[in-house]
Amino acid sequence: MLKLTKKADYGLIALKYLAEHPETPALSAKDIADAYGIPAQLLAKILQLMTKKGLLRSHAGMNGGYALAREAREISAYEVILAIDGPFFITSCTKGAKSCELTPSCTIKEPLARVNDTIAGVLKSISIQDLAEHEQPGMPANGAAGLVSLRL
Amino acid sequence: MLKLTKKADYGLIALKYLAEHPETPALSAKDIADAYGIPAQLLAKILQLMTKKGLLRSHAGMNGGYALAREAREISAYEVILAIDGPFFITSCTKGAKSCELTPSCTIKEPLARVNDTIAGVLKSISIQDLAEHEQPGMPANGAAGLVSLRL
DNA sequence: TCAGTATACGACCAATTGTGTCGGGATTAC
DNA sequence: GTAATCCCGACACAATTGGTCGTATACTGA
Ligand code: FES
Ligand code: FES
Numbered sequence: 001m002l003k004l005t006k007k008a009d010y011g012l013i014a015l016k017y018l019a020e021h022p023e024t025p026a027l028s029a030k031d032i033a034d035a036y037g038i039p040a041q042l043l044a045k046i047l048q049l050m051t052k053k054g055l056l057r058s059h060a061g062m063n064g065g066y067a068l069a070r071e072a073r074e075i076s077a078y079e080v081i082l083a084i085d086g087p088f089f090i091t092s093c094t095k096g097a098k099s100c101e102l103t104p105s106c107t108i109k110e111p112l113a114r115v116n117d118t119i120a121g122v123l124k125s126i127s128i129q130d131l132a133e134h135e136q137p138g139m140p141a142n143g144a145a146g147l148v149s150l151r152l
Numbered sequence: 153m154l155k156l157t158k159k160a161d162y163g164l165i166a167l168k169y170l171a172e173h174p175e176t177p178a179l180s181a182k183d184i185a186d187a188y189g190i191p192a193q194l195l196a197k198i199l200q201l202m203t204k205k206g207l208l209r210s211h212a213g214m215n216g217g218y219a220l221a222r223e224a225r226e227i228s229a230y231e232v233i234l235a236i237d238g239p240f241f242i243t244s245c246t247k248g249a250k251s252c253e254l255t256p257s258c259t260i261k262e263p264l265a266r267v268n269d270t271i272a273g274v275l276k277s278i279s280i281q282d283l284a285e286h287e288q289p290g291m292p293a294n295g296a297a298g299l300v301s302l303r304l
Numbered sequence: 305t306c307a308g309t310a311t312a313c314g315a316c317c318a319a320t321t322g323t324g325t326c327g328g329g330a331t332t333a334c
Numbered sequence: 335g336t337a338a339t340c341c342c343g344a345c346a347c348a349a350t351t352g353g354t355c356g357t358a359t360a361c362t363g364a
Contacts, residue, residue: 003241004154004264005351013260028310042353048312060311061361077267081154088154108165111283112156115229118274119154122267131263157322180339194324200341212340213332 008084010038011046012131015055015080019072019132026065046084053083072132078123089116160236162190163198164283167207167232171224171284178210178217198236205235224284230275241268 004012014032021027029047033040047066051058055075056066068075081088156164166184173179181199185192199218203210209221220227233240 007352009260012264016260030310039353041355044311045313045353051311058311059361060309060359062309062363064310064361066311085154108161108168108283111278112164112229115274115278119271122270126263126267131260159322182339191324193326196340197324197342203340210340211332212330212338214334214338216332216339218340 004081005085007042007046008081010043011050011080011084012077012128013038014043014047014066015050015068015072015075015128016131018056018066018068019128022072026059026063026067028065031065050080050083053079055079055083068128072129073127075128076124077126077128077131078120080128081123089113156233157237159194159198160233162195163202163232163236164229164280165190166195166199166218167202167220167224167227167280168283170208170218170220171280174224178215178219180217183217202232202235205231207231207235220280224281225279227280228276229278229280229283230272232280233275241265 013036017032017035018027029044030040032038032047033043047056047058050056051066055069057069058064058066165188169184169187170179181196182192184190184199185195199208199210202208203218207221207227208218210216210218
């Protein structure tokens, strides 16, 4: 539960990989898939999705492939997840604003919606570049990168 | 994606309901299920799970049922979710410490683990009592209840 | 112009997970 | 002893996710 789908995971990995290779004009889906042992065709579909959402730019033909549409710093993990898995809500009742309006006595939705927003905020504060910059192991103890306040 | 299962939702609802009725010594699974239109037998299993994890105390026999094992303030949403859905990891690769060790080049797991911890922290900061205390609508603008720092 | 490389897209199936039901057994109160 | 209640495993069904296939389309370079 509360876990990323593999697709979203693959998407993040692919973007991270692209962010790590800024010199190349484009990388094909197969290139990326091979680098990580990801099913190539599946990754292709994911990349296509992200292209449609404006996160990537694609180019067909020889030496074609995908490239980041924006700076790695300007693409958040939230956007990636949103593009691949669609809008997400932590509460299972918030589906069509239908099923749970039937039980007006249940007020659990409201506080959980705040949690949802908080998580979304955290995800928004993470950029692809953050993922790509892998500090060496050993806890470098760098400063706090983000601060998220949860208001009940 | 990234959503609570219905079971966890039901579990939270049930605990909230129990927290709202502190006067009664115990409420049966059926009582709670009827109050919200939740499948009774399913809820029963969920309550049993939470009992086994020490969140509830149960009592068989007539006028039996369930009661909170601790103060509502002392039970966090995190514990509930953990009890019902098991340990959760946002990263899909962190399953058996197996699949992703094969690709040591992928460093995406690390930063996402921090996100995971952050979310867990948020969930831990929410108690059943927080859910039960439904402020009236209208944004009461009360002070910040929790502050979670995300350190990349 | 033509062959090769690559994206684009839809349909489809397989695997997993989530949701809900059933049935029998054990406890407890009255 | 009977009715209410918890306990628990097995099962069936539904939804989601993961992955494949086939084909169409676009671009490149010789
Ligand atoms: S479960 Fe949807 S509002 Fe309570
Ligand atoms: S996907 Fe698991 S470490 Fe990268």
